Amino acid sequence: MESVVTTCPYCGCGCSFTLNVEGGEIVSAVPQVDNVVNLGRLCLKGRFGFDFVHHKDRLRTPLVRRNGTLEEATWDEAYGVIAERFADIRKKHGPDAIAAFSSARCTNEENYLLQKLMRAVVGTNNIDHCARL
Amino acid sequence: MTNAILELKEFTVRDAIFAIGTNATDCHPLIGVYMLEAHARGTKLIVADPRRTELAKHADIWLRHRPGTDVALLNGMMHVILTESLMDRDFIAARTENFDALRETVLAYPPERASAITHVPADKIAAAARMFARAENAATYYTMGITQHVTGVDNVLSVSNLALLTGNLGKPKAGVNPLRGQNNVQGACDMGALPNVFPAYQPVTDDKIREKFEKAWGVPLSGKPGLTIPDVLHGLEHGSVKALFIFGENPMRSDPDINHVKHCMENVDFSPLKEARFIVVQDLFLTETAEIADVVLPGASFAEKDGTFSNTERRVQRVRQAVAPVGKPDWLILTELMRAMGTKADYAGPEAVFDEMRTLAPSYAGISYARLEQGGIPWPCPNESHPGTPILHVGKCNRGPGLFCAVDFKPPAENPDESYPLILTTGRVAAHYHTGTMTRRCWGLDAAHPEESLEIHPEDAARLGIAHDDPIRVTTRRGTLTTKANVTTRVPVGTTFISFHFSETPGNILTNSAADPISKTPEYKVCAVRVERARA
Ligand code: SF4
Ligand code: SF4
Numbered sequence: 001m002e003s004v005v006t007t008c009p010y011c012g013c014g015c016s017f018t019l020n021v022e023g024g025e026i027v028s029a030v031p032q033v034d035n036v037v038n039l040g041r042l043c044l045k046g047r048f049g050f051d052f053v054h055h056k057d058r059l060r061t062p063l064v065r066r067n068g069t070l071e072e073a074t075w076d077e078a079y080g081v082i083a084e085r086f087a088d089i090r091k092k093h094g095p096d097a098i099a100a101f102s103s104a105r106c107t108n109e110e111n112y113l114l115q116k117l118m119r120a121v122v123g124t125n126n127i128d129h130c131a132r133l
Numbered sequence: 134m135t136n137a138i139l140e141l142k143e144f145t146v147r148d149a150i151f152a153i154g155t156n157a158t159d160c161h162p163l164i165g166v167y168m169l170e171a172h173a174r175g176t177k178l179i180v181a182d183p184r185r186t187e188l189a190k191h192a193d194i195w196l197r198h199r200p201g202t203d204v205a206l207l208n209g210m211m212h213v214i215l216t217e218s219l220m221d222r223d224f225i226a227a228r229t230e231n232f233d234a235l236r237e238t239v240l241a242y243p244p245e246r247a248s249a250i251t252h253v254p255a256d257k258i259a260a261a262a263r264m265f266a267r268a269e270n271a272a273t274y275y276t277m278g279i280t281q282h283v284t285g286v287d288n289v290l291s292v293s294n295l296a297l298l299t300g301n302l303g304k305p306k307a308g309v310n311p312l313r314g315q316n317n318v319q320g321a322c323d324m325g326a327l328p329n330v331f332p333a334y335q336p337v338t339d340d341k342i343r344e345k346f347e348k349a350w351g352v353p354l355s356g357k358p359g360l361t362i363p364d365v366l367h368g369l370e371h372g373s374v375k376a377l378f379i380f381g382e383n384p385m386r387s388d389p390d391i392n393h394v395k396h397c398m399e400n401v402d403f404s405p406l407k408e409a410r411f412i413v414v415q416d417l418f419l420t421e422t423a424e425i426a427d428v429v430l431p432g433a434s435f436a437e438k439d440g441t442f443s444n445t446e447r448r449v450q451r452v453r454q455a456v457a458p459v460g461k462p463d464w465l466i467l468t469e470l471m472r473a474m475g476t477k478a479d480y481a482g483p484e485a486v487f488d489e490m491r492t493l494a495p496s497y498a499g500i501s502y503a504r505l506e507q508g509g510i511p512w513p514c515p516n517e518s519h520p521g522t523p524i525l526h527v528g529k530c531n532r533g534p535g536l537f538c539a540v541d542f543k544p545p546a547e548n549p550d551e552s553y554p555l556i557l558t559t560g561r562v563a564a565h566y567h568t569g570t571m572t573r574r575c576w577g578l579d580a581a582h583p584e585e586s587l588e589i590h591p592e593d594a595a596r597l598g599i600a601h602d603d604p605i606r607v608t609t610r611r612g613t614l615t616t617k618a619n620v621t622t623r624v625p626v627g628t629t630f631i632s633f634h635f636s637e638t639p640g641n642i643l644t645n646s647a648a649d650p651i652s653k654t655p656e657y658k659v660c661a662v663r664v665e666r667a668r669a
Binding site for chain 2 (some may be wrong): 004006008013052053055062070075078080087102106108111112116122126129
């Protein structure tokens, strides 16, 4: 069994816990004792909230809408469609016709990259996330 | 938060906790438990909440105010503090500005007037004011109960006025402490996922700042502040926004007035002049929002990637990969997309991204992955020998002297009337999280709270001929849904409550998108509603 210390993905308390992994699947979450946040405590979401990681409904491949329906596509096809449509819209309507909603659930690094993508690559400050909601 | 979570372990009988508009035991269970433990040790607990939450049950004083009347309640408390000379004169003289304006406004809210607006007995308002002002240290905690109103900014200013008036800022066991609802709201703000600021709240309109980022990123940048979420939806509806990238969000369930959101986002074009909108969604599941997208990218869960989250006390902590990703980690997807769009984006991994970020974000400059191995660090942390900052505003407020901002009470945007006679307020339950895409897929959590119901007071239910568990129809000016009645005194007479975790009964089909003019936060906490028994 492998054990990895990480941070809870639910509320803003930021409890840390050890994920115990067997055969590539998470089997349990055990609270960290020696930190300065949760001191060995976890609520029910932290303790039992990991099944979704291995859920059968997880998306595994990119999807692209063709003739009205979402169909499986390769990563390169999906990136290609996005790059092409963004470039096209940018040319016709300017960068401010493109916007992004970032995620309060994703990491700092990912939020940094998405705002950089919008600001430095697309050329707009149209980036927000659901802090207000 | 201005202060640290663990401070709650140090509260004594001489201190007070004021929880206003925060159902902490359900929404921030760790902090809720620390509050109850402090209360068990004798710390005073004052709770202001229309609903009888766990905290309200334990409170020394429970102020059951009508939803949307927080400013009147807080002004009433401050009236008592002023007229009974319970304020901190030294603190006000040394560390604040604009006290006279505050006094003038607040003196118009004697407890009797506050009581008429809030429906809280005047003597309770006075007792709460005295308990708060007489405590050696008093800390205020709030969440969406304060911010999700058309007067959200006014509410926050009032909370801050109360802290300044009693000298409860810039010291341990005090402060103004918003609890962040999602794991990394703090981090997303810190990283500049906001339309007006780069990482670390550096304004896009500041030429010097923009120059710094232009040099680092090697491209010219726009100095025009971008659009907020409601502005973007409006832009989609009216054709000024043509493309939207949605990263790990489910606005078709989380945003107010879902029918309107759907109308804005759907790729239906009624006008032959308008071209179709283009929507990209990156998420774990085919959410209601992903279903209407043109391209869907499979995202990775927290357990499948490395990185950092910043919690509600600004503490930056490591996220570590435990299992192989089903698809690809999101940081990799974003860099690959940047390359597909023709930009250089070569990062060896999340640590390289973090290191680039901290050269540009002064408050994160001293935090490194190596240091985080020893445990989380609260920003500001300007250099690598700096220990981090658990309490903000020590000695002086960040903006200089603390500024009193006098505010008057304004009613909610939509109030009960003949057709919609009850108030509807929304929130979360302990077992679930946000739109339920994750927790509804955890059997232990879904079993703990498998279905939605509408909380309604026995008196209202009796008048409407509704019994516990009856099927009911709930209608606002924006939408309608059917659910079950949960007849309970948890809500006061005249007020009902629903969560927004369930796709089958999406609470946000009902809510009002009227928003605070400054923060743009919609008024999830109050709208007018009609409840009827549904025919089975
Ligand atoms: S269910 Fe009971 S025993 Fe199990 S973790 Fe929760 S509190 Fe502890
Ligand atoms: S374990 Fe519970 S209290 Fe702790 S961060 Fe997760 S959701 Fe919040």
